[in-house]
Amino acid sequence: MPVDAVFAALADPTRRRMVETLAGGSTVTASGLAAELPITRQAVAKHLAALRRARLVNTKRVGRETRYSLDAEPLGDAARWIATVGAEWDERLADLGRLLDRQSA
Amino acid sequence: MPVDAVFAALADPTRRRMVETLAGGSTVTASGLAAELPITRQAVAKHLAALRRARLVNTKRVGRETRYSLDAEPLGDAARWIATVGAEWDERLADLGRLLDRQSA
DNA sequence: CTAAAGTGCAACCGGACGGTTGCTCTTTGA
DNA sequence: TCAAAGAGCAACCGTCCGGTTGCACTTTAG
Numbered sequence: 001m002p003v004d005a006v007f008a009a010l011a012d013p014t015r016r017r018m019v020e021t022l023a024g025g026s027t028v029t030a031s032g033l034a035a036e037l038p039i040t041r042q043a044v045a046k047h048l049a050a051l052r053r054a055r056l057v058n059t060k061r062v063g064r065e066t067r068y069s070l071d072a073e074p075l076g077d078a079a080r081w082i083a084t085v086g087a088e089w090d091e092r093l094a095d096l097g098r099l100l101d102r103q104s105a
Numbered sequence: 106m107p108v109d110a111v112f113a114a115l116a117d118p119t120r121r122r123m124v125e126t127l128a129g130g131s132t133v134t135a136s137g138l139a140a141e142l143p144i145t146r147q148a149v150a151k152h153l154a155a156l157r158r159a160r161l162v163n164t165k166r167v168g169r170e171t172r173y174s175l176d177a178e179p180l181g182d183a184a185r186w187i188a189t190v191g192a193e194w195d196e197r198l199a200d201l202g203r204l205l206d207r208q209s210a
Numbered sequence: 211c212t213a214a215a216g217t218g219c220a221a222c223c224g225g226a227c228g229g230t231t232g233c234t235c236t237t238t239g240a
Numbered sequence: 241t242c243a244a245a246g247a248g249c250a251a252c253c254g255t256c257c258g259g260t261t262g263c264a265c266t267t268t269a270g
Contacts, residue, residue, distance in 0.1 A: 004118060011113035012228085013106060016186070023190040031246060043229050045247080050227095064237035064246050072194030075187050081121070082184045088128040089177040117258085136216060148259050150218080155257095169216050169267035 005054035006078045014039070015047050019056065022070035029065045110159035111183045119144070120152050124161060127175035134170045 009015050018033065030048060034041040048068055051057040055074045060067045114120050123138065135153060139146040153173055156162040160179045165172045192199040 003121075004116060007112050008116035010183075010186075011109060011116050013109060014228090016108075020190055023193065025193070029246075039228085040230065041247085042231085042249095046228070061247095066247065070194070072191040075191040076195055078115075079184055079187045079191070081115075082180050082187075085124055085128045086177050086180050086184070089130075089175065089180075119258090134216075144258085145260065146217085147219095147261085151258070166217095171217070 002055065002074065003077050003081055005050075006056065006074045009050050009054040009056055010078070012047070012050075015051060018044075018047060018051065019070065022057065022068065023072075025070075027060075027067040027069045029067060031065075033068075107160065107179065108182050108186055110155075111161065111179045114155050114159040114161055115183070117152070117155075120156060123149075123152060123156065124175065127162065127173065128177070130175075132165075132172040132174045134172060136170075138173075 010019070014037065017037075021033070021036075022028065030045045031041050033048075034044040037044060048057060048059075051068075052059060056071060058069050058071050060069070115124070119142065122142075126138070126141075127133065135150045136146050138153075139149040142149060153162060156173075157164060161176060163174050163176050165174070188199070
């Protein structure tokens with residue numbers, strides 16, 4: 001299941017911060033990203049690999065640097081799962097509400 | 106950050122399946138859940154503990170059994186994060202964000 | 211009263227994870 | 241041309257995770 005990798009990727013705060021940075025539409029390199037974070041460039045590269053595993057990020061080699069950009073489509077899959085489960089929950093609440101209305105009348 | 110625990114909880118397929126089961130509104134015990142899964146009762150208990158850490162599940166002790174029920178509210182937090190970062194990318198995610206804002210108001 | 215059911219706690223195991231250091235390779239710019 | 245920049249690969253370390261077994265405790269049912 002690809003949604004596994006998406007939720008796993010989003011579970012790490014460093015990775016979420018990276019996604020937030022990329023959300024503006026900017027492309028970034030591992031070294032550039034590491035300059036703004038308290039971790040090593042290699043650690044950043046590992047996080048970016050996890051995001052790439054979740055298809056949340058695209059890579060493009062330009063000369064000696066690798067530029068990463070966001071692909072938000074897998075986010076839709078995760079959101080869809082949440083919305084589905086939540087819909088059943090809301091349906092249950094709707095049922096409970098109708099029951100209470102009937103009993104109070 | 107509580108959203109850490111939510112995404113981490115949803116990253117495991119067994120845990121997502123449990124949430125789907127609970128989404129119907131039913132309450133369940135660790136033993137009852139283990140009967141339908143290919144894992145031990147103790148493993149189920151650990152998964153339920155992870156869901157409880159994410160506030161996705163409520164516990165209620167009744168006699169000798171512990172009954173678990175779903176609390177979908179933290180799902181809204183996760184969905185809201187996704188909708189925020191993905192709003193510029195996907196109009197559907199923007200719609201989800203507006204929906205969540207309306208429901209929380 | 212006693213045995214079974216349901217739970218909780220603790221220890222253990224293999225593997226994945228976050229992070230580091232060290233090295234090599236390619237590309238670029240002065 | 242040659243050193244610096246950017247990246248990739250590999251090994252290592254401590255910790256967490258999913259899962260198991262074993263045991264003790266409480267509650268229920270016959």
